Amino acid sequence: MTTLRVWQVMTLLLVCSLLLSGCGQRQLNELxxxxxxxxxxxxxxxxxxxxxxxxxxxxxxxQTGAPTGGVGEPIYSVSAxxxxxxxxxxxxxxxxxxxxxxxxxxxxxxxEDYAKAGVxxxxxxxxxxxxxxxxTWVAVTPDNASEVVSTITGLEVVPGEAIDKLMRFSEIVAxxxxxxxxxxxxxHLTPHTQIVLAKLQLKKRxxxxxxxxxxxxxxxxxxxxxxxxxxxxxxxxxxxKESNAMLLFLQDIKSGVIVQPCPDEExxxxxxxxxxxxxQVKPEMKEGEPTFSVSxxxxxxxxxxxxxxxxxxxxxxxxxQLADEIKLS
Amino acid sequence: xxxxxxxxxxxxxxxxxxxxxxxxxxxxxxADAKKLADFMQLTASIALQNNDMQECANxxxxxxxxANRVGGNLGRTVSEAVNAIVQGDTAVFLEGCCHAILLGxxxxxxxxxxxxxxxxxxxxxxxxxxxxxxxxxxxxxRRIKDPNLRFDRIVIGEKSRTEINVAYxxxxxxxxxxxxxxxxxxxxxxxxILESGQIEEMIEDAPLSPFTTIQSTExxxxxxxxxxxxxxxxxxxxTPFVLVMPTRFWEQxxxxxxxxxxxxxxxxxxxxxxxxxIISLTLPSIYVMLVSFHHEMIPTGLAYTIASGxxxxxxxxxxxxxxxxxxxxxxxxxxxxxxxxxxxxxxIVGSLIIGQSAVQAGVVSPFLVIVVALTGISSFAVPNxxxxxxxxxxxxxxxxxxxxxxxxxxAGMFFLIVLHALSLRSFGESYLAPATPFHPTDQKDLVFRxxxxxxxxxxxxAQGENRMAKDQMPKPPNKExx
Numbered sequence: 001m002t003t004l005r006v007w008q009v010m011t012l013l014l015v016c017s018l019l020l021s022g023c024g025q026r027q028l029n030e031l032x033x034x035x036x037x038x039x040x041x042x043x044x045x046x047x048x049x050x051x052x053x054x055x056x057x058x059x060x061x062x063q064t065g066a067p068t069g070g071v072g073e074p075i076y077s078v079s080a081x082x083x084x085x086x087x088x089x090x091x092x093x094x095x096x097x098x099x100x101x102x103x104x105x106x107x108x109x110x111x112e113d114y115a116k117a118g119v120x121x122x123x124x125x126x127x128x129x130x131x132x133x134x135x136t137w138v139a140v141t142p143d144n145a146s147e148v149v150s151t152i153t154g155l156e157v158v159p160g161e162a163i164d165k166l167m168r169f170s171e172i173v174a175x176x177x178x179x180x181x182x183x184x185x186x187x188h189l190t191p192h193t194q195i196v197l198a199k200l201q202l203k204k205r206x207x208x209x210x211x212x213x214x215x216x217x218x219x220x221x222x223x224x225x226x227x228x229x230x231x232x233x234x235x236x237x238x239x240x241k242e243s244n245a246m247l248l249f250l251q252d253i254k255s256g257v258i259v260q261p262c263p264d265e266e267x268x269x270x271x272x273x274x275x276x277x278x279x280q281v282k283p284e285m286k287e288g289e290p291t292f293s294v295s296x297x298x299x300x301x302x303x304x305x306x307x308x309x310x311x312x313x314x315x316x317x318x319x320x321q322l323a324d325e326i327k328l329s
Numbered sequence: 330x331x332x333x334x335x336x337x338x339x340x341x342x343x344x345x346x347x348x349x350x351x352x353x354x355x356x357x358x359x360a361d362a363k364k365l366a367d368f369m370q371l372t373a374s375i376a377l378q379n380n381d382m383q384e385c386a387n388x389x390x391x392x393x394x395x396a397n398r399v400g401g402n403l404g405r406t407v408s409e410a411v412n413a414i415v416q417g418d419t420a421v422f423l424e425g426c427c428h429a430i431l432l433g434x435x436x437x438x439x440x441x442x443x444x445x446x447x448x449x450x451x452x453x454x455x456x457x458x459x460x461x462x463x464x465x466x467x468x469x470x471r472r473i474k475d476p477n478l479r480f481d482r483i484v485i486g487e488k489s490r491t492e493i494n495v496a497y498x499x500x501x502x503x504x505x506x507x508x509x510x511x512x513x514x515x516x517x518x519x520x521x522i523l524e525s526g527q528i529e530e531m532i533e534d535a536p537l538s539p540f541t542t543i544q545s546t547e548x549x550x551x552x553x554x555x556x557x558x559x560x561x562x563x564x565x566x567x568t569p570f571v572l573v574m575p576t577r578f579w580e581q582x583x584x585x586x587x588x589x590x591x592x593x594x595x596x597x598x599x600x601x602x603x604x605x606x607i608i609s610l611t612l613p614s615i616y617v618m619l620v621s622f623h624h625e626m627i628p629t630g631l632a633y634t635i636a637s638g639x640x641x642x643x644x645x646x647x648x649x650x651x652x653x654x655x656x657x658x659x660x661x662x663x664x665x666x667x668x669x670x671x672x673x674x675x676x677i678v679g680s681l682i683i684g685q686s687a688v689q690a691g692v693v694s695p696f697l698v699i700v701v702a703l704t705g706i707s708s709f710a711v712p713n714x715x716x717x718x719x720x721x722x723x724x725x726x727x728x729x730x731x732x733x734x735x736x737x738x739x740a741g742m743f744f745l746i747v748l749h750a751l752s753l754r755s756f757g758e759s760y761l762a763p764a765t766p767f768h769p770t771d772q773k774d775l776v777f778r779x780x781x782x783x784x785x786x787x788x789x790x791a792q793g794e795n796r797m798a799k800d801q802m803p804k805p806p807n808k809e810x811x
Contacts, residue, residue: 014729027646028620029639033632057636103625104632131625158633 029057032098035075035160036107038145039122041114042081048114050088051079051146052100053160060158074157077150085125102131106160107167108138108181109200111145115227115234119195123188123232126181134182137167139200140227140234147202151219154206159221166223167198174253175224175240188232195229196246199237248279248296258300260321262307263314270314271304272322296326332411339414344369346376351423354410359417361436368432371399372421392426404429415490439464445547445569447714452589457547462492462566468549469496473556480564481507483514485528489521493528494564496556503559503575503790506756510561510574525565525572535753539719542755544576551585559791575756575790579764579775581716582606587778596777603776605710608703610720613650614731614739616700620646622735634696641691647732653693653701654728656683658721661705758790 038051053075060074078096082088092100108126110119126132141148149159156162167178176198187195206218226243228235238246247253256274261267276299284291300322307314333339342353351372355365375398396403401421404410410420410429417435442464445457458465466480477499484490493514497507513532522528525545534542546552547569552562555573563572582602587595619627620635627635642649660679664672684702687693704724711717723746730738753760763771768789773779782801787793 026621026624027639028624028627028632029636029642031624031636033629033636055633055636057633058640059637060633061637101624104629106629133625161630 026099030098031101032076032096033057033101034105035158036109036149036163037105038079038109038111038149039085039114040079040111040145041117044081044083047081047083048085048088049079049081049146050085050092051077051149052092052096053077053149054096054098054100055104055158055160073152075150075152075159077146079146085122102129103133105132105136106164107149108136109145109148110138110140110197112140112142112227112234114145115140115197115229118232119184119188119229119234120232123181123185127185132181134180134185136181137163137198138179138181138184139163139176139198139223141200141202142237143202148200148221151202151221153221154218163200163221163223166221170198170223171253172255173224173240174247174256175244177226177243177247177250195232196238196250197227197229198223199225199227199243201225248277249281253277258322258325260318260325262309263317264309265307268306268308269304270302270307270318272300272318273303275299275301298322298326332407333414344373346373349376349424351376351421353419353421354414355419355434356414356417359415359437360419360434361417364434364436365419365432368399368401368419368434375399376423392423392428392430395423395426396428396430399430399432401430401432404431448546448548448551448585448712450548450584450586450589453585454548454550456549458549458569458571460567460569462494462564465549465564465569465571466494466496469553469556469562472549472553473498477501478556481511483511485514485517485519486522487518487520489523491522492566493522495561496552496564497561498556498559501557501559501787501791501793502561503757504792506559506561506575509756510563514563522565524568525563525570528563528565529572534755538749538753539722540578540750540753540760541581541715541719542574542576542753542760544573544580544713545570545715546573547571548585554585554588557796558788575758577755577758577762578750578760581713582711583774584712588781592778592780599776599778602710602712605707606720609705609707609711609717610724611727611739611743612704612707613654613700613724614727616697617646617650617728618731618735618739621732635694638694638696642694643692645732646697647728649693649697650701650728650732651725653683653687653697654704654725657701657705763789 032052032054034052035055036053038053040049040051041047042049054077056074056076059072078092080088080092080094082091089100108122110122114122126136127134151159153159153162156165170176170178177196179197184195184197187193201222201224202219203222204216204218205220205222207216208214208218224240224243226238226246228238244253244256253274256277258272258274260270260272262270278297280295282293282295284293302311302318305311305314338357340353340355340357344351344353353365353369375395393403402413404413404420405428407429410431413429413431414420417437419432419434421430421432423430439461440459442456442459444455456468458468470478475498478496479499480494480496483493483495485493495507495510495514510532514528517528517531519527519531529541529543529545530536532543544555552571552573556562560573560575563574565572583599584602587599589595590598620639624632639646644652660675660683664675664679667675683693684698688695688698708717708721711720727739727742727746730742732738734741750760751765759766762768763775770786771788773784773786774788778784780802782797782803785795785797785799785801787796
């Protein structure tokens with residue numbers, strides 16, 4: 001009798017789990033996978049306009065045999081307003097047919113004005129949210145964040161993916177800090193550090209294939225420069241050169257380019273590629289004032305020589321120039 | 330001969346040799362015609378000589394003399410004679426002789442020795458067992474000439490009276506194993522044994538388990554190797570499948586090739602098989618679990634691809650997976666059962682309908698087709714058919730659990746399966762040994778096959794210590810062997 005009971009219970013469980021499954025669980029294709037999100041100040045003071053770049057998988061990937069019937073656009077960008085970020089997201093559900101899903105988000109980009117109003121709320125929401133990954137990139141833009149988010153980029157099908165790669169390979173030029181939400185939170189929470197975020201900007205860089213004679217007319221995202229904060233409010237921008245110098249202290253710069261004029265020759269240049277750089281900072285107390293002595297040792301290799309003189313002749317003066325250049329920055 | 334009734338295949342031939350007349354009884358189809366003719370000729374020549382028979386005054390003596398002359402045995406009772414006849418011998422009843430003379434005329438049509446269809450090897454002997462017990466035991470005797478190799482006879486089956494031989498090497502076999510096997514065999518009361526599978530189910534340790542604790546094989550070299558490792562084998566007449574016991578889980582992932590090819594190769598292939606085992610057990614479950622519950626665990630690019638393939642699929646992924654798995658099992662079963670000439674139809678239907686049309690029609694997603702195909706291929710890479718079946722059947726509870734409860738269901742069901750496997754014993758051996766409980770010296774033949782010169786010790790279960798002499802690793806000639 002007891003064995004019968006056990007079987008009854010087990011059958012019931014099995015039937016239940018088969019029939020009841022489906023509610024609560026969502027298939028991957030029933031989710032709106034967010035690739036990038038932009039934050040702008042809303043119309044009303046204190047409100048936020050949130051723009052999400054949602055991937056349309058059918059068009060983000062090529063035809064896979066199944067009829068997809070897409071419109072050809074790899075992304076679907078929508079924006080919604082709310083008093084808080086969460087409210088804006090909930091408002092998005094009025095017209096987004098799929099539940100917005102954050103775990104695959106690549107980028108959070110803020111408008112300059114939004115950042116100037118303070119980022120505490122934003123840091124809190126995106127770190128508190130259980131879906132969001134802590135390695136999501138964070139950047140600030142002088143343009144509209146909604147425009148940045150909904151711009152189709154050239155090489156990558158999904159624009160969010162493009163920014164992800166831009167951030168990953170940014171070490172070659174080393175002009176913008178690679179900031180993700182985890183570092184942002186660190187910088188925000190530590191009382192002795194201030195926030196520095198990468199600067200994203202739309203610039204006319206792309207040349208349309210159909211009318212190349214017009215020149216670069218397509219807007220493309222450019223990662224260059226940095227935004228500096230005091231406490232949680234943005235203060236201003238750093239130029240690419242300034243942020244390059246700042247990066248010396250913040251993270252390892254594996255590569256960099258230094259262009260120097262040739263000695264005694266007009267309009268001719270020699271190019272050096274930085275291979276390795278070691279920075280040592282020693283704090284000292286001098287006459288009651290804290291001072292820092294910074295020593296930078298750089299290894300560079302020459303990649304382009306436009307001077308008439310041979311490298312051997314140039315080398316001593318070049319080394320001196322390089323040292324000056326580093327000191328200057 | 331009323332005991333045998335008026336059966337159509339029983340032949341009775343009466344021959345008269347001068348004063349002496351004799352009756353031959355044999356079964357057509359079991360008695361070899363040529364052997365019979367030789368015996369008849371011999372009988373005739375002896376009977377016609379007659380002298381010896383008359384010299385021997387007493388009846389018993391003449392019978393025995395006659396039997397000795399023709400090379401037969403004396404059958405003292407009727408049942409003894411009948412027994413001999415149904416096994417293919419011929420019983421001769423001579424006038425003036427109160428015993429039956431039994432002539433060894435057994436011989437019937439036999440299948441030629443073939444390469445086993447279920448366990449093929451690239452490197453290794455190509456002979457396989459046949460349906461004849463003596464041929465099979467002969468295979469083994471040819472491989473192990475040690476006089477300690479024993480075949481103990483047991484007859485099972487009220488009606489079939491099937492001969493069963495328990496094979497083992499005395500002095501090597503695990504202690505107490507033969508007695509246990511024989512005791513279990515002797516407990517069987519059944520009217521007929523037609524295949525060793527029946528024996529297997531009647532003496533198994535875990536009759537309800539999907540795992541098999543007794544291995545069946547068609548390969549004589551596999552059986553010989555098992556006996557050398559201290560196991561016992563059960564040969565059943567009329568089937569090429571020989572049972573080997575005790576069998577632990579890992580042995581079902583080992584193939585004969587592993588031992589005959591270079592050890593790097595053997596270990597690599599074995600590793601591939603382990604991977605195949607894991608894939609065939611878990612891959613569909615992992616896919617279903619990720620797609621319906623843990624979307625964050627899929628790499629982003631892959632998530633787009635999967636989502637794009639699933640864009641138009643009307644079913645939840647669990648249902649889709651069960652559908653496709655069922656279709657795959659259907660194709661497999663149909664391919665096995667259908668007559669060979671129409672076999673092509675299955676592959677056409679399988680590849681075109683399931684592989685292409687179903688994807689194009691948007692019923693199943695292309696990614697799942699890959700998953701199911703990979704799973705199917707992997708399940709065929711498991712060398713033992715029974716083992717691959719137990720893996721295949723365990724896949725479904727795992728699939729349902731992970732499709733309804735996600736990672737929790739998957740882990741829970743996997744835990745249950747492992748717990749169950751841990752609780753199993755095969756003739757006193759833990760089913761998951763030597764991995765757990767851990768036997769350090771038996772690791773040489775688990776995931777990696779060590780080179781032969783390093784596998785010096787016998788497995789723990791066998792009696793006796795060493796399988797080979799010390800220091801057998803080949804060395805250059807100028808270096809002295811220790």
